Amino acid sequence: MNCFSNMFLACLSVFLLAIACEGFGGRKAGGLTYVNPEDLEVQAYANFAVDEVNKRRNGFFKEKLVEVRQAQSQVVMGKMFHLNVTIQSTLCKKTDNTELEDCKFDQNAKKERCSLRVWVQPFLELGVPVPPTLEDPIICTKESSKISESDSRFQEFEDFRAKFERKYEVNSEEYVQKYYIFSDNMDTAKTYNEMEQGTATYGASKFADMTPAEFKEKHTGLKVDAKKPTPHMRQGKLPASTSPTPASFDWRTKGAVTPVKNQASCGSCWAFSTTGNIEGQWMIKKKHLLSLSEQQLVDCDKLDSGCEGGLPSNAYESIISMGGLEPESQYKYKGVDEKCELDKADIKVYINGSVNITSDESKMTTWLHSNGPISIGINAAMMQFYMGGVAHPFKIFCNPGSLDHGVLIVGYGTKAGIIWGENPYWIIKNSWGPDWGEEGYYLAYRGDGVCGLNTMCTSAEVE
Incomplete structure (x- = not known):
């Protein structure tokens, strides 16, 4: 390639880069990045935008932010926030001196769904910071009291x-x-x-008509601040064997996993995670698989809070105090808090202790292969609309430090990816019934601490 060709390609590259970076009105624009709607910065600029909407409207009453439904940011000579928000009229007149945050919503007023853009410039003009601006167009539509068949969804x-x-x-x-x-x-x-970085798809799961807050309240239940602090547990030892762990392994094929159960509208995931682990431990050590009672834990475990949440680490301690667990057939699941009806004569399974398990996912595969299914905590935010595939979300959507759901790792494997290459994954048994996810299971990427799944790994011990 001659000198002229090199110069031409260099100039063409600069020209294309300039086109890619140039936004409307001469602003330098980057790509859109999704932002957590609950981020404090996003909330602050959303409230600023609503204040500006109030200034531009001739209405008698002040509008107030109900929620930020979706948020994106973009580098545009500073930062542009693209916000989808819901607003609603309050009972405060614009002539009032009442702070907007103290104004009560007018429950008879229709909510509005607005698309807004806030431009934040970090530059100084004559030593004075440039204030954020609400950009046009401002698009708002009132929520209708009737849904037309022509509506998009x-x-x-x-x-x-x-x-x-x-x-x-x-x-x-x-x-x-x-x-x-x-x-x-x-x-x-x-x-x-x-x-999505993996192969997972998201859509109209059976929880698609619930708000994230309602979903979390009714269908998770891991309560890190349960009545009693997490008891200290010994660290579980890895097997001494140096033989390689197989590339894939599934305790379901070994008869150590009961069918998928359903916690219903009760925050008892912690109980299902616990019983699932003990069911596996008992079968591996005693060669007999029994479906164990979650309702016994909901009713009788006083270290936890029944349908209001709990922790497997507390549940192990309670099970030892109670002398063991009854089978599901003797103490059936009802999904509500009831009076303890434990009959010690019906106890069929006991445990001798409990252990913490490493957070190193490579070592977790070794432990699981040698010892059995692992009780874990996970952030369930991405699970509400999960339809199947290997889930590998960005941490911005699934904070690994915000565990709220107890589940059970029963195996692991690897699937080929369409774009990103191989996807090593965990096979996770959930407690939302077989009509959710992969017949009741969640496949989560293995090796990246997805949604904090490696940060609270425990198991009971059976001798």
């Missing part, structure tokens, strides 16, 4: 409603409310799909 919502036998009537107040929740959730699922 009407048929998708109807298909969801039929599949999961939702009973709310078309265009009832509950129907409209659930429709808007579903619509927001499908926007979130679309974001998850766009940003």
Whole structure:
């Protein structure tokens, strides 16, 4: 290649780079990056935007932020925040001196769904910081009291409603409310799909008409601040054998895992994670698989809080105090807090202690292969709309320090990826029934601490 060709290619590269970086109006623009809507900076600029909306409108009452539904940031000679928010009128007049945060919502006013852009410039003009600005256009639409068949997500919502036998009537107040929740959730699922690093897909799971807060309250339940601090447990020893761990392994094929169960609308995941671990330990040591009672833990474990949450580490201690666990067949699951009805004559399984397990995922595979399924904690934020595949979310969507759900690792393997190459994964048994995820299971990427799954690994001991 001659000198002229080299010069031409260099100039072309600079030209294309300039086009890629140039935004509207001559601003230097980068790509959009999704941001956690609960981020304090995002919340601050969303409230700033609503203040600006109030200044520009001729309405009598002040509008107030209800929620930030989605947020993106973009480098544009500073930073541009693209926000999808919900606002609603308050009972405070614009002439009042009441701070907006102290104003109560007018529950009779319709909520509005707004698309806003806030431009934040870090530069100084004559030594004075440039204030943020609310950019045009400002697009707001009022939530309707009726959903039209022509609406973009009407048929998708109807298909969801039929599949999961939702009973709310078309265009009832509950129907409209659930429709808007579903619509927001499908926007979130679309974001998850766009940003997924593995092969997982997200969509209209059976939890698609629940807000994230409602979902977390009813279907998780790991309570790190349970009544009693986490008891100190010995560190579990890795096997002394130097033989290599197999590339894949699944305790389900060894008869050490009971069928997928369903905790229903009770924050008892911690109990299912605990019993799942003990079921595996008992079968491996005693050669007999028994489905054990989660309801016994919900009712009788006084170190934890039943449907209000708990911890496997506390549950192990309680099980030892109670003398063991009854089978599921003797103490059936009801999914509500009830009076303890433990009959010690019906206890069939005991444990001798419990151990912490390494957070090194390579060593976790060795421990699991040699010792059995592992009880873990995980951040379940990404699991609400999970449909299948190997989940490998960015940490911005799934903070590994915010564990809220107890589950059970029963095996591991590797799947070929379409874009990112091989995807080593954990096989995780969940407690939301077989009509969720991969027939009740969650496949999570192995080796990156996905959603904190390696930070609270424990097991009971059976001798």
